[in-house]
Amino acid sequence: MNLRGIVAVSGRPGLFKLVGQNKAGYVLEGLDAQKVKIVANISTTKLASLEDITVYGEDEDLKLVDVLANIAAAKGNVPDAKADGATLKTFFEEVAPGHDTEKVYTSDMKKIVTWFHLLKDLPLFTEQPAEATAADVAKPEEKTDKKPKAAAKPSNAKAPSKTAQPAKKANMTSKKGV
Structure with missing residues (x-):
């Protein structure tokens, strides 16, 4: 039996399938006939996986x-x-x-x-529980000494202006003089 991803939510009846997570909370889909999707707040909602109960x-x-x-x-x-x-x-x-x-x-x-x-x-x-295969276990152990590539800068990010840096320095020097 595979109950991975099936959760019970505190304060809500029924069971939910954990679909994903975003900034607001966990994205859950109801297992009942309505298939209602909800976002449960991360900080206030308690989830209990059926595997762990x-x-x-x-x-x-x-x-x-x-x-x-x-x-x-x-x-x-x-x-x-x-x-x-x-x-x-x-x-x-x-x-x-x-x-x-x-x-x-x-x-x-x-x-x-x-x-x-x-x-x-x-x-x-009828599903078997998801177990780690030999290939999955080998992947985390295969660490290389290569440094990760630097992430590309988003095109909408603003480059720091050259005038902002001297202004900070000017504020710092003025504080020293006081």
Whole structure:
């Protein structure tokens, strides 16, 4: 399962695909039917990649990727996110054995089931996680002693005027004389 680039945004329902980044923030596209594109502010918005999310476990935390894979294997038994708490708890005992029943709330279970229903139609469950290949690993190690070429100056950039430099010097000398 490959969940790279799929994020949950704090304060917004649903899941988003990280499309890019600009000066204002992250460019996100909704995974729902509307495909809404938003720009989430870098400084105020918290993004959580689904690859990095874990579920509280009794001994050790369970990766969300593994829980979603178990839900996908359960095929026809997946309840609706609006199901009652008892149904979700018994379902989670099957798909996430060893989860901490005191720390994992029914609302968390509903959120994970909702996310599964958003992701089940996408080809994410058949894709393999992106792993570094030998060629990708070799590229960063191949460093040369060559200096990078100087960047070309944009054509709309103004050259510093010759009069500006002597004026600065004049100000500096006048300060010394005072």
